[in-house]
Amino acid sequence: MKFTPKHIDENVNVSKTHPLVELAWLVGGMLLLAVVFYLVLGVTADLAVAKIPIKAEVWLGEHFVDSFEANEDEPLRRRLQTLLDNLPADSPLHNYTFTVQLVKNKEINALALPGGHIVVFSGLVEQAESENELAMVLAHELGHFAHRDHLERLGRGLGLTVATMLVFGEDSAVSRLVSNLFLVTESSYSRQQESEADRFGLDLLVSSYGHAGGAADFFARVGKKAGSRGPYLLASHPHPDDRIEELQRLIRENGYPVEMTTPLGDDLLAEAEPEQEVETAVEK
């Protein structure tokens, strides 16, 4: 056998694909999978929300609310109870055990968390001038519970976070980024959900106070004060002017009377002071 030295230029052992092209394909594929997953998750979350028993939600809430360090707030609690007492007898909200907390934070916002936890930022109480306004805000949050909006959003954010953790591992930077991104921004509601909660809030306000005074005051004041970079409330909620218009339309259509508002009670005014410690009240 004769040995003929010959150099072979072609290399069958290495693929010719450019690495960046491969990266683009792979990343594109991953993104496509993520989008499909997110859409499927959205549809299933929407379908599942109505079926989740309130008990399961309360359990979920217990694990979620730990991140908000605050105690049950007694003055807010009393106001919430007044609203709850005026709910219709067949309201699904009677299955919840509501808690309301005041968090020292300049943000003008209130949150509805799973399990019947309402978080009110002190910035909001500072802004409120009448009992009716505050009741409207609380009733609005109750509206989110009644329509179970909070679960729908959480369902998607939670699902996406869990999926990323499964794929990239629990401590990876990607998972942390996704959970920060989605567990926060996904807790905002759609415009439709907001207007429905407004409607619910208005009805509840009227059945509690007998009139619709103060329903739109809060949004009017916040709307006026909104600077160039509007407060958080404006970002996630519909524009205040739209909400005021909508509320006024509803008041007219339903023929609700509008009377004088009650000034905010001293107990809450004291709490709204920035330096004051939050009153500790344990309630079971």
Added chain:
Amino acid sequence: MLEAVLGNLDIFLFLLFVVMGYSCGTIAEKRHYKSILKREKELIKLMLVSAEGRFADGAVNESFLVSGSMVVSNDYFKRLLAILRNFFGGRVKAYESLIDRARREAMLRMKEEAAARGAHMIVNLRLETSTIGRSANKKNRVGSIEALAYGTAVVMNRP
């Protein structure tokens, strides 16, 4: 801007590593292939076969073991490609060139050793690979592999 970078430092570090891995890895690979091709052409006259050698009596002056090895490590970019590839399956193209380079470099080093000692051919060529280093087979670590080539160098009795 600086706040965003510091807030997500791990992500920016990761991206930095990927970009560094890609640029440095590509440059190193190009240079290495250039050197491999050049040296392969220089040493092409030195016969290298995996067959067992059979020689007539008195034809062989001397025979000895020669070996060459190379350790090659992957970079962040290649690792990223391989991780992504794990989801979809198929050829892990990113690693192909690494293994190819290690194998060819190992054979070249072996040939260089044989040539330096005056061998006319290498028979019984064998190739081995192994993962090495503490990080081998561990998650989240950049591993390296070694390619080892060894064979029997033969010096013929030629006038």
